[in-house]
Amino acid sequence: INWPVRHLMKQIELWNQSDEKIKLNANLGSFTTFLALYMENRDGILYTTVYQKPSYEPYYLPFNSIHPLHMKKNIPFTMLLRAIRYCSIFQAYLDEREKLRMALLLNRYPNKTIEQQFNNVLLRFNIDQPLTAINYDKYRQNVLDSPYTERIEIDYDKVMFIHFTYCSSMKGLPLKFHTIWNKSFGESPINEIRPILGTRNVKNLQRRLTNII
DSSP states (O other): OOOOHHHHHHHHHHHHHHOTTOOOOOOOSSEEEETTEEEEEETTEEEEEEOOOTTOOOOOOOTTSSSOHHHHHHHHHHHHHHHHHHOOSHHHHHHHHHHHHHHHHHTTOOHHHHHHHHHHHHHHTTOOSOOOTTTHHHHHHHHHHSOOOOOOOOOGGGEEEEEEEOOGGGTTHHHHHHHHHHHHHTTSGGGGSEEEEEEEOOOOHHHHHHHHO
């Protein structure tokens, strides 16, 4: 909203009266940040990119951790999707993509996995060609216009949660469990209950020290 300064100040005063627990301050200038988003007015054109705090460190869940593979694969996918949404120009997107690639490599992500997940982002939004300076605006707008998928509410009265300590030898347990469950209770009333398997972290030294501190 292109408001005069006086109008903005008055509106902020009204907003501050609506809730005593929330106080807003005016920040007048050509640029600002909000969470992980950097915004700048460049001669009347809005420029945006990913914002990283001064304390930022390029640390993500290490690829050699014991966490399930799908959790680790989701990181490059989600971070590149954020780069497309936040970067308003192609060069800013390229810079953010390469910074992300280097951070993932430092956290021992194979380059093959990184490329696969980057490509999966494009496939997810039916982008069938590499992003370029010519087509970036068009495809980015398609991403921004894509509908938000609402989470389906779960009736937890008919859900049974089962947790187990995850390790690499247990990755096939969920499939085996559901196979045996369906075979054993397929015709039983208990089959109305939906079992959900979840993992818990190994109680290693790092977790113990964290809890003590």
